[in-house]
Amino acid sequence: MANNQRGGGIQRPNGATQNKICQFKLVLLGESAVGKSSLVLRFVKGQFHEYQESTIGAAFLTQTVHIEETAVKFEIWDTAGQERYHSLAPMYYRGAQAAIVVYDIQNQDSFVRAQTWVKELQRQASPNIVIALAGNKADLAASRAVDYEEAKQYADENGLLFMETSAKTAVNVNEIFLAIAKKLPKNEGTGPQQNIRPSGNETNRTSGNCCSK
Amino acid sequence: MAQASEIDEYGFKRCQEEMRFIEENKDFFTKLTKQLMAWEALNNRTNPFFKSTMLKNFIRKGVPLNLRKQVWLKMSGSQRLIQLHPNLYEDLFRNQFQKEIVDSIKIDIPRTFPDNIYFDKYKVSLYNVLSAFASHNPIVSYCQGLNYIAGMILIVCAGDEEATFWLLKHLVEIVSPEYHTKTMKGLKRDIEVVTELIKIRLPVVNEKMNELGLPWIVIMTKWFICLFAEVLPIETSLRVWDALFSEGYKIIFRTSLAIVLILKDDIMKVEDINELAELFRNISKDVRFINSHEFMKFVFSLKLKRREIQVLRRNYSSIN
Numbered sequence: 001m002a003n004n005q006r007g008g009g010i011q012r013p014n015g016a017t018q019n020k021i022c023q024f025k026l027v028l029l030g031e032s033a034v035g036k037s038s039l040v041l042r043f044v045k046g047q048f049h050e051y052q053e054s055t056i057g058a059a060f061l062t063q064t065v066h067i068e069e070t071a072v073k074f075e076i077w078d079t080a081g082q083e084r085y086h087s088l089a090p091m092y093y094r095g096a097q098a099a100i101v102v103y104d105i106q107n108q109d110s111f112v113r114a115q116t117w118v119k120e121l122q123r124q125a126s127p128n129i130v131i132a133l134a135g136n137k138a139d140l141a142a143s144r145a146v147d148y149e150e151a152k153q154y155a156d157e158n159g160l161l162f163m164e165t166s167a168k169t170a171v172n173v174n175e176i177f178l179a180i181a182k183k184l185p186k187n188e189g190t191g192p193q194q195n196i197r198p199s200g201n202e203t204n205r206t207s208g209n210c211c212s213k
Numbered sequence: 214m215a216q217a218s219e220i221d222e223y224g225f226k227r228c229q230e231e232m233r234f235i236e237e238n239k240d241f242f243t244k245l246t247k248q249l250m251a252w253e254a255l256n257n258r259t260n261p262f263f264k265s266t267m268l269k270n271f272i273r274k275g276v277p278l279n280l281r282k283q284v285w286l287k288m289s290g291s292q293r294l295i296q297l298h299p300n301l302y303e304d305l306f307r308n309q310f311q312k313e314i315v316d317s318i319k320i321d322i323p324r325t326f327p328d329n330i331y332f333d334k335y336k337v338s339l340y341n342v343l344s345a346f347a348s349h350n351p352i353v354s355y356c357q358g359l360n361y362i363a364g365m366i367l368i369v370c371a372g373d374e375e376a377t378f379w380l381l382k383h384l385v386e387i388v389s390p391e392y393h394t395k396t397m398k399g400l401k402r403d404i405e406v407v408t409e410l411i412k413i414r415l416p417v418v419n420e421k422m423n424e425l426g427l428p429w430i431v432i433m434t435k436w437f438i439c440l441f442a443e444v445l446p447i448e449t450s451l452r453v454w455d456a457l458f459s460e461g462y463k464i465i466f467r468t469s470l471a472i473v474l475i476l477k478d479d480i481m482k483v484e485d486i487n488e489l490a491e492l493f494r495n496i497s498k499d500v501r502f503i504n505s506h507e508f509m510k511f512v513f514s515l516k517l518k519r520r521e522i523q524v525l526r527r528n529y530s531s532i533n
Contacts, residue, residue, distance in 0.1 A: 032357065033320045051327035054320075056358045056443070057434030060427075060490035075486065082317070082357045084395045091428060 022186050023073045026177075027093045029117045030102035031110040032081030035136040038167035039102065040078045043177055048168050055080045058092050065174070065181050072181040074098075093121060098130045098180045103146065105135045105164060111146045118158060130183045132161035132176055139166040222278060223368050224331030225447050230498045244506060249277045256280060262287040272459045273513055275452050275505065282370045288459040289387075291379035302375045305345040318343045318355050325360040335367045338374045342367070345374075346381055353385055356393035358438035365442050369451065380458075384440060388462050392437055400437050404430045405529040406522060407469045414470070418477050425486050432493050436469060445472075446497050449505040456509070464512070466522055471512045475501050 028036040037059065038052050044063045059078040064071050077092045079085065093099060099121055103114040114133060121131055133155045135146060148164060155162030161179050165172040217235040221227050227235075235241070255261050255271065262268060262284060276284045286292040322340050326332045342363050347355040362384060366377045385392075391399030408429045412419045422429065435443070440457065441450045445468075456464045473480075476492060483489045496502050 032317065033324075049327070051323045053327065053443075054324050054357050054360070056361075056438050058431055060431075060486070062487045080357060084356060084397060087397065088430070088434065091430065 020070045020186065021073060022070055022184070023075060024097040024181075024184055025075045025077065025095055026098040026100065026180065027077045027079065027096040028100050028102060029079055029089065029093070029121070030081060030134075031104070031107070031113040034081065034102045034104040034107070034110050035165075035167050036081060036100075036102050037078050039100070039134065039136060039165060039173055039176075040076055042167040042170055042173045044076070046170075048170075050168075057085070057088065063177070065178055067178070067181055067186075070186050072184065072186070074177065074181075089120075090124060093125050093129075096125060096129060097184060098132070099125065100132045100134050100176065100180070101160075102134045102136050103151075104137050105146050106137060106140055106143045108145045111135075111151065115154065118160065122158075128185075130161070130180055131158075132163070132180050134172075134176055135162075135164040136167060138164040138171055139169045220330060221447060223447055224329040225326070226328060226330075228498045230500055231446065231503050234500050234503045238504070241504070241506065245275075248274055252277050252280055264288070269459060272455050273509065275509070276455045278369070281451070281455070282373065282376055284455070285369070285380055285458045286376060289380060289383040291376070291383050295375065295379055301349075302345060302378050305349055306341075308348055310344045310348050314347050314355050315344055318347065318360075321357060321360045325364045329368075331368065332364065335364070335372055338367055338372050338377070339364055342374050342377050342381060345378055346385075349378075350382070350386065352395075353393045354395075356438070358435070359385065359393060361439045361442045365450070365454075384454075384457065388457055389437065389440060389465065400434065401430070402526060402529045403437060403465070404433050406525040407433065407466060409525050409529075410466065410470055410517070410521075411473055415473065415477055418473065418480050421481055421483075422489075425483065425489050427486050427489055433469060436472075437465065440465065441468060444496060445508075446503045446505070449502055449508055452505045452509050453512070456512070463517065463519055463522060467512045467515050467517055470515055470517065471508065472496065472502075474515075475508075475511070 028040065030036050032054070035052075037055050038048060040059070040061055041047050041049065041052065044061045055078055057080055061076045061078065062073060063076065064073045066072070077096070079089060079092050099117075101114045101117045101121070103110040118131060118133070121129060133151065135148070135151050151164075152162055154160075161176070161183065163172040163176045163179070165176055167173060217227070217232055219227055219232070221231075252271065255268075264287075272284065272288070286295070318340060321343075322336050325336075325339060339360065343355060343359060346359070346363070347353070353359075359381070363377055363381050366380050367374075370376045370380070389399065389403075391397070392403070393400075408419070411429070441453050444450065445453065453464060453468050479492050480489065483492060502508055
């Protein structure tokens with residue numbers, strides 16, 4: 001059912017010898033009920049549920065997007081939003097090469113919380129992590145509480161990708177993942193952070209480069 | 214023979230795998246009927262649920278839905294507590310609930326069992342029970358995941374809020390202490406304990422998990438927080454709860470170990486983290502878990518001493 005090409009980008013016929021596959025770990029963070037799981041569900045399965053069940057701990061899914069000759073496979077770690085699950089979060093963002101920090105455009109508090117997540121990632125996550133800020137529920141702009149301009153300015157100042165998204169209408173969902181995919185380093189040997197897997201008790205291991213020909 | 218209904222007796226939609234299991238295992242239902250008759254006979258006695266080895270064994274074979282509330286209340290000691298504190302639940306509503314907490318509960322109400330066809334009528338009760346519990350136990354307050362536990366109890370208790378409150382209190386405070394608090398100290402400790410049990414019993418599987426890079430805590434947080442609700446198939450999770458109310462926390466460890474043992478060959482065959490996550494995600498659709506009789510038999514057959522858990526708990530209690 002999952003259509004690997006849906007992520008956008010340029011479709012490539014199978015068997016094109018120049019195709020590269022890159023795998024990246026991406027984590028979703030943000031306050032409870034801002035739409036993290038809904039963004040993932042829209043991106044991975046093209047679906048939307050008005051009442052998405054709350055995520056306990058974390059959920060894990062994958063999806064691939066294509067950029068020119070490269071297939072970018074995202075390992076997506078979707079996390080629980082409630083504050084008390086916060087102490088488990090480092091385990092999820094450890095070794096992540098990308099993060100989407102999500103807030104609800106109707107909820108100022110969730111925007112403040114998103115900024116806290118960004119700070120934490122900048123301090124604790126891999127130094128080269130690509131961070132995107134998603135102002136979700138853009139379809140409900142009529143009850144907007146966070147200005148587009150304000151969020152955009154914050155994102156620019158902090159070097160974040162930024163889009164307002166709607167998991168419900170699909171606006172900017174593929175686009176934000178694609179933008180991240182474009183920004184991620186896809187050359188061989190681009191750094192030791194590639195493909196670091198999370199692990200419970202031991203230190204991170206590296207398992208070579210992200211890309212294979 | 215009539216075809217199995219697509220909706221189970223709790224109001225959940227059955228998956229295809231469960232439909233197929235029902236079609237192919239008529240003897241499973243013969244067993245259920247026999248068991249129901251035995252329980253009816255027991256229930257007709259003067260003091261039916263007197264705690265005894267016989268009752269424990271009856272419960273291990275599963276409590277029929279119509280007797281579950283009664284048996285759970287009795288075995289957990291909640292029935293006695295209700296008699297001792299008959300107004301406690303009602304009185305909790307005299308206080309103003311904290312807005313911030315109530316708001317976080319409200320977010321989760323429509324997200325609890327959205328596909329269950331009966332659950333709409335329990336939503337107000339779910340809100341009441343969770344808010345009352347949060348105010349009664351400020352250390353736990355509200356933790357996401359309690360909505361599933363309280364929701365399942367409400368379904369079993371046909372909307373009896375007071376019974377649900379006391380049974381929830383028992384599971385959260387006695388059976389899974391400090392799992393749902395702000396530090397989640399008990400949760401982290403007990404997942405370390407299960408990890409150690411797996412290391413001892415299945416070192417190869419544990420190594421494989423390390424190699425794939427998926428820590429047990431990522432998989433097991435939901436198991437422990439929800440006490441297997443939303444993890445195991447509905448009937449199987451309720452069978453686990455029958456045992457939890459009757460025998461206590463040890464059942465959490467037995468159940469976790471049983472799941473890992475059943476999946477061990479599949480785990481060894483998995484090639485990447487994606488397949489591994491898929492494997493654990495599909496537990497609720499896997500016939501080895503849908504067959505609640507066989508699964509519970511396996512759970513009870515495991516050799517696991519309370520003492521072993523206690524020693525490990527002590528070793529890991531200093532973590533975090």
